[in-house]
Amino acid sequence: MFKCKFIDFLFSVLPIKRWQDFLVRRHLQNCTVCQRRLVNSEDARRLFVPENRIEDLEGIWPAIKLRQAKEKEEKLPAQRRRRWAFATAFLLVIVVSAVWLYLAIGPGKERPEQSSIEQFQINSIEIDNEPAQAFVYHPRDSKTYFVWVEKKT
Amino acid sequence: MNDNQLLRECLHGNTEKFKVIVEKYRGKSVALALNILGNRQDAEDACQEAFLQVYSHLNNFDFKRSFSNWLFSILYKRCLDQLRKRRRFFVFFKKSKAEYEESAGSPALSFSKQNPLPHKLLEKLSPKERISLCLWAVEGYTGNEISEVLRCSPSTARIHLYKARKKIKSLLEKEHV
Numbered sequence: 001m002f003k004c005k006f007i008d009f010l011f012s013v014l015p016i017k018r019w020q021d022f023l024v025r026r027h028l029q030n031c032t033v034c035q036r037r038l039v040n041s042e043d044a045r046r047l048f049v050p051e052n053r054i055e056d057l058e059g060i061w062p063a064i065k066l067r068q069a070k071e072k073e074e075k076l077p078a079q080r081r082r083r084w085a086f087a088t089a090f091l092l093v094i095v096v097s098a099v100w101l102y103l104a105i106g107p108g109k110e111r112p113e114q115s116s117i118e119q120f121q122i123n124s125i126e127i128d129n130e131p132a133q134a135f136v137y138h139p140r141d142s143k144t145y146f147v148w149v150e151k152k153t
Numbered sequence: 154m155n156d157n158q159l160l161r162e163c164l165h166g167n168t169e170k171f172k173v174i175v176e177k178y179r180g181k182s183v184a185l186a187l188n189i190l191g192n193r194q195d196a197e198d199a200c201q202e203a204f205l206q207v208y209s210h211l212n213n214f215d216f217k218r219s220f221s222n223w224l225f226s227i228l229y230k231r232c233l234d235q236l237r238k239r240r241r242f243f244v245f246f247k248k249s250k251a252e253y254e255e256s257a258g259s260p261a262l263s264f265s266k267q268n269p270l271p272h273k274l275l276e277k278l279s280p281k282e283r284i285s286l287c288l289w290a291v292e293g294y295t296g297n298e299i300s301e302v303l304r305c306s307p308s309t310a311r312i313h314l315y316k317a318r319k320k321i322k323s324l325l326e327k328e329h330v
Contacts, residue, residue, distance in 0.1 A: 021308035024315050038318040039325060044290035047272040047321070048188045051180040051291075060179045060197065061172055064204050071205070 004033050120145055127151050156220040164211050175204055178221065181292075182228055188287045189232045189280055199235050203228040222301040229284055229302055236280060274324045282317035289314055 007027045014020050028034040125134045127149060135148040154162075154173075162170035182203065186196035206227050207214075214223060275283055281303060288294035288302060300310035 017306070017312050018308045021311050024311060028315070037322055038315070039322040041290045041293075043325065044286055044318065044321060047275055048287050048291050049184055051184045054180050054183050054187070057179050057183060060183070060200060060204075061175050063197075064175060064201050064208075067201060067205055068208065 003027075004031060007031075007034070122147070125149055157216050160211060160214060160216070160220065163208070171208055174207075174220075178224055181221075182224065184291070185225060185284070185287060186228060186232050188275070188291075189229070189283055190235055191275070195235045195239070196232075199228060199231040202231045202234075206231070218301070219298075222298060225288070225302045226304055229280075232284075233280060274321060274328070277320060277324060278317050279313075281313045282320070285310060285313040286317040286321065 004027075007023055011020055011023050014023070028038075120136070120138075122134050122136065125132050128151075131152060133150045133152050135150070137146040137148065138144075139146075154170075156174070156177075159170045159174050163174070179200065182200045183193075183196050186199045186203075187193060190196050190199065203224065207224055214220070278286065284302065285299050288299050294302070296311035296314060297307045299314060300307040303310055303313070
């Protein structure tokens with residue numbers, strides 16, 4: 001009896017279910033005193049409604065079928081809506097990209113570097129009536145041009 | 154035709170075979186749900202939802218497992234949903250009752266718990282303990298099988314069952330005294 005009480009105490013104190021289960025399996029299942037403190041299956045069964053006492057089950061299948069059909073109906077427009085939303089989003093991305101590309105590199109638009117090169121040209125340069133070498137430096141995002149001229153050696 | 158053959162037929166789009174499955178398990182399912190929820194209407198709702206979920210997730214079913222365990226585990230989850238709904242309703246009801254009494258100055262609303270559990274002793278158990286005890290006592294399930302339904306370890310399932318058996322025994326003894 002003392003052992004049973006100690007096991008009971010251990011059961012309430014142990015924090016891990018596996019340890020509690022170990023106690024249940026090792027002691028409580030074999031101890032007749034503890035067994036008497038558990039309800040047997042027959043007494044427990046009397047508390048529950050048995051399957052054979054359940055009547056009027058005919059309505060379950062039609063209700064399930066009705067709900068299935070309803071769910072299908074609800075699913076279809078939702079699927080269609082999702083498809084339309086996806087297609088519209090895709091189209092929008094394509095249109096925005098096309099407009100952006102057109103504005104960036106479309107006809108009539110010249111690249112700024114190209115136009116400045118066309119505007120700024122050195123055909124020939126001389127120092128002391130002798131042809132010289134020219135170096136042109138154009139800093140980015142600036143309208144300034146640096147020209148460095150050297151005598152050819 | 155066994156369950157697996159019926160389910161394979163259902164997977165090929167034969168809804169008539171699903172009807173056979175529903176008819177085979179509806180009694181057990183409603184009884185189980187009724188024993189957890191204590192209300193026929195809620196039990197039927199939970200069963201319908203469980204069967205619908207089974208049908209829409211048939212391709213996820215592992216044919217090595219027992220179909221009834223899988224169905225009962227889904228049903229148990231739907232029953233928990235029903236209990237949660239009911240709890241939310243009780244909170245809402247209590248709040249509106251208090252508000253009404255405050256404004257009217259008299260207790261006019263009353264709400265009695267309709268259709269209590271088949272046996273009032275079962276109310277003392279948690280849903281996990283209730284289903285463990287029901288599966289063990291009515292269906293003859295072992296700890297391992299209960300764990301499949303509850304989706305927990307066999308140790309945990311055995312502990313739920315042990316606690317339920319102990320609680321019910323002491324309650325029955327108190328009732329007799």
